[in-house]
Amino acid sequence: MPAAGRARPVPHLLGVRHHGPGSARAVGAALDALAPDIVLVEGPPEADLLLSYAADPEMQPPVALLVHAVDDPAQAGFWPYAEFSPEWVAVRYALDRGVPVRFIDLPAACSFALDRARAALSVPRPGGGPDPAETPDDTGPAVRTDPIAMLARVAGHDDPERWWEDAVEHRADHRDPTTLFALLAEAMTALREGAGGGAAASPALDEAAAPPSVFPDLEAAREAHMRLAVGTAYRQGFRNVAVVCGAWHVPALAAVRPAAEDRAVLAPFAAFGRGGVLPRVKVETTWVPWTYRRLAHSSGYGAGVASPGWYHHLFAGHDAAGMLPHWFVRIADLFRAAGRPVSPAHVIEAVRHAEALAALRDRPLPGLDETLEAVRAVMCDGEDGPLALVHDDIVVGDRIGTVPGSVPAVPLQRDLARLQKTLKLHPEAATRELELDLRKPSHAEKSRLLTRLELLDVPWGVPSRARRGTGTFREAWSLTWQPELAIRVAEAGVWGTTVLSAATNRAAELALRAESLAEVTEVAECCLRADLPDALPTVMQVLEDRAALDSDVAGLAEALPALVRALRYGDVRGTDTAALAAVVDGLLLRICIGLVPACAGLDADGAREMLRHLDEVHDCTGLLASGEGSPDDLRAYWFAALLRLADRADLPGLLTGRAVRLLLDSGRLTAEDAGPRMSRALSRGTPYRDAAAWIEGFLSGGGLLLVHDDVLLGLVDAWVAQIPAEDFTDVLPLLRRTFSGFAAPERRTLGERLRSPARGAAAGRSGRGAAPFDLGRADAALPLVAFLLGGPAPGAAAEKPGGRP
Template identity: 30%
Template sequence: MRQPVLFGVRHLSPGAAWQLRRKLDEVKPELILVEGPSDLSDAMISICHPKAKPPLAMMAYTKESPVQSILYPFSVYSPEYQAILWAKEHACPCRFMDLPAGVFLSLQRRRQVEPDRERTTTDSVYNRLAELSGDEDHDTFWERRFEHWTAEDGYEQAVSEFGRQLRGCTMGVNLEDAETVIREAYMKRQIESAIQSGIAPERIVCVCGAYHVEGLESMEPMTEEEVRALPSVNCSSTLMPYSYYRLSTRAGYGAGNKAPAYFELLWRAMEEGNLEAATYWYLTRIANFQRQYGNMTSSAEVIEGVRLAKSLAMLRNDTVPCLQDLRDAAITCMGHGQFSEIALAAADTEIGSTIGELPEGISRTSIQDDFYRQLSQLRLEAFKSDIAKPLDLDLREKLGVQSERAAFMDLYRSMFLHRLRILRIDFAQVGQNRQERATWAETWTLRWTPEAEIQIVEAALLGDTIASAASFALRERAEASASISQATEIVRDAFLCGMPETVAYALGILQGLAIDEAAVDEMARAAEQLSILIRYGDLRRLDPSPLQPLVSQLFVRSCLTLPSACNCDAAAANSLTDAMERLNTVALHHEFLEEDRWISVLLDISDRDDLNTKCSGFAAAILLERGKIGEELLSREMARRLSRGIPADLGAGWFEGLAKKNRLSLIARLSLWRQLSEYLDTLDEGEFRRALVFLRRAFADFSPKEKNDVAENLGEIWGISPLEVADAVMRESTQEEKDLLEGLRDFDFDDI
């Protein structure tokens, strides 16, 4: 009985791809059916486009959130890819024959709800085979027995028998086997349909995993009624560049191999008809990498490596060295017995950093087209690499260039990268230390991964372009904002993305939230962020004037509520002094704010005795810095706050607040340290211990030089050598002093 040719393969197998092409040359089929979603056959035209460069991957994804996706990757040595190429070269019809992508996505969703708890059998069989053969792992077992098979006959039968035996050991154990049966019944239907169309069975070649050969031989085809009963979800598909790293088992790809770049070397060697060439290419690439990075590797070591690898292969009755033999030889001859010496070279040679390419307009969503178009316009294509690269941006206008785009190239790059950040596309990571200050300089780290492409495709649910998708994402976040700080962050992000309409929209949300009650520290933080945007608005070519009324509103509300908020405990005082510092910075930078109002608030807080003394001291420090408190007033306030009738913790707390600013100015005022010394002399032992808690905290942030300067002042006041005081302050504490300080742990700091 005439039967179609069922050619079993292993995905990503150069040996299978080479044997398949030879089989196709022999059969000269009228139709090639390839394992893959049957509704994605149109992608074959793009897959074998002259400018398309593997590795590539077909991706199907759901059209509704949360996005689910499935990937079908190809390398240059994938049997499926070579079957598609052969079909194009010989004008032979070719199509995929597996379940439609929407069915796969539906089944994937069900597996997530009902996970397979027994999926270990196949791996167990692989491990046992490697153990029995004495090989390190299944990849080595497969390479020795199948990748090096160059004989003209026997391969097809051997691989099919391997799949049949594996199936006998595992089929019927895992829940996923039910899906396998469904797939095989559907593929059998596709085969039968091709035969019924008038194509002779023997002129049909079916390329499928070796595991499926027996199923396709014995399975009954799926009926029309069963096809209609298949679950499915609405989905779209695209073709995307992939990388060798993602094809490797190291990245978690179950159908991958551990060394995709090495297997490409093996494929090229097969194409040249010289399998041994892979041995020389592997070891010379290791040596070349070592030399490029300053590690001396001689030609003699390479020659010895080749000899050793061949000897190791002979010990295993292999005709040519496999990857394990080559690595062992490289470790011995070039790594001096240590894998760590050649680890980077091995990773480069075995896995590599190859990323596929697709010409513009080939099987992409509109947002992908927009991404790649901007990547080209912004001259960022060189950063589409599997290796992380830094990018420093200067957002200022470049003078002496001929076009506006060139003058603001880095600014446009910044906007584009910030939009990717909003969409959570992991192509670029911003250096947070610079960005938080929003200066003219930004530092980014760019690294391309296939996950970034997937994230771009998923963003298609938000918009047709990067800009529209980022705008939609920001508007969604704005509508979900529940606090001033959240809304302010969105205004800032929209500003950095260069989206004035989105800034206005988020600003409206923020204004609505600002009407409600909010903590002073939250309003101060929001005012500070908006203030930064106003100051650097011209740098980003955006009009910051719409932000000014809101900054005024937040500033006035903060001024009204700050005094009462300062009636607080020590824990809250820290956040309030930070808020006061932010508000003071905002007031200093903008003339449209009422400075007199701010000074009046600070004077009120500084003078009052019913507020937290740390807040009062910090208010005095700001006034001193602004020149609103003179030497006489400061001395009088010191005398009032540090007097015998004031509890020690209150006086020391006030000094702690004062010492948070203007340290050089304070250190220069000898009268201040004389008053502090006289005050401490009036305290009894209990009061001194209590004051010491605050004084230690006040001086904790002083630099060694500042502490030394304070010691010199005290030495002059006490009439002793400043060096003696400095030595006493700076030297290691004695055990008695340590015991004294340890006793301070008994204090309840939350009540102070």
């Protein structure tokens, strides 16, 4: 829109669709033709000083401007840019030619302050829209309709994305892009007039809740600020001004209004810091890497780009003849890498198929829909499954941007970048599985870094189960870098300027603020895995104080596993764990002393919870290193506590039965010792449900014991056989739950043994507690039986003739 013929200069307004490759090409062509002496771009003015970094060769999109409040880094906003973003094209044009470039949107600090004031007074955002600090929107939160969708409907299309591709993205000729911008400006003018006479289409706030003079219309304020910024450029002597902004704002920026009116719209913001009702918010800005996967979600412009990989391909510079074949070649390479056979003939046929579909649908060029349909028909044999791979890897893509190390950042971010470079652990958009051998120094350092970030609530890595090998010297992590982690790093900056110092301070704070002993032990475990020696004294002191005051055996048992794991990690990493070992000794000793009283008076749910603690503590005693000193003594105390529990008849059978099984598996009881205890638990005086609970606790370790011990199998079999019918219905669910926990081979073997005719004698089916049938003793009685029956003695047929009868 040229300025000629106007009394007041009018800038060249290039209205665009954010992240549109067609708009980006049109902006590049328009700027080349206009040769402006300044370029103004919709964006946060606080980032003007960072624009020069966009020309750095190490700056590779996708990247994003991050603006966050200094006193609350969680209050932040992203402005992402890809290679196909019109704003990025405009910025690079200006920097490459030495032309001044500025951002002209309303400062993010004003939006942050407005949001804080609304939150303080519990005033909802206009129209109930999202927080612009989280999703700065080119159309504003109050605009309920998509302008592109409205234009598509006017043009007779029900699919706005397809219409936009045909009208803009697939335009082969952008030599006269001003025509496109003029058409978009006219269309947006009509839409805005239909929405309310050219206003920003933002509904007014409830005057009873907050006067409009206090909480201004954010959309109107943004456009007023942009008009004033354009006026400032003219007053500074620039005459050929180009403005790149969302197409929705073009009619508002083209309107000639007195500067006094725009300043009146911004009057509430002008009161910041001078005793007004809204506070001033100090912000910091930086560049951060972005990803195409994140761009495919809700982006900094209110709506995500559903297919950034496809848009990147459209913008990559391929001509109309080579664009489609190159796209299908990439898909073919992807399928071949995944083991799916795809030949050059498939690529040729897919190109023809897509072109035929476009012709049938009267489209200038095949779009994404046509290419995917061609892939499904030609390369996937009509199946939809393989298309998921195409969508994830190519349509969306896993591209991640890079930012120069010279970009200003919080000290913690710089230290993290240094460690990532040193350890060769670079951020990646795609999920990466990382397996570590902690015996290797470099792997141990990577583990420490990831654990420290975990303490700082920066979940770059998530622990996962190692796929190979066993032992505490192996770790597995799943790494995925999300752009939002930059905010987490900024938030964690309050704890220190380096990852080590921040993690140390954060660990001490977590220990001091922990509400339970188990939480403190988790912090202690993290301290050892993260190698934070300066935090350990504070954490250990808190741990000792909490352990001394905590008399709850369940709480002590809940805390013990993490401490024992920490001891093992300390052994692998060579960390001094003497103080932690003393705490473990004290905890286990107190558990041993209080175990039996803690099991008294428990209901069914409480007994089941205590059973879990019982197993965990028993496993911990096995993890404690054997050798001289306390570990063996502590195991002796533990087995003594289990024996006291096993011999109590007034405690839940689930726990006493489990205690007998643990002692039996540990070799502290023999099968002959366990038999009388089982027989007593299954006696007629014991209620059947209590007896079933004892059986459940005893057999919860697996069914191999019954497979190999005929005496115990006979006891269980005989007890089940004599349960009255009226009680069997109540006991059956408990038995089913018990035996369903056995492995399938165990259940099958037990079933075969119980069905065997010889099993009756072997397992004592004749009576409760009967001994196994002894064939040797039976053979000794055969001569007497033969004499009584008058028959020949056994073996008589073998005597020589003439011998004595």
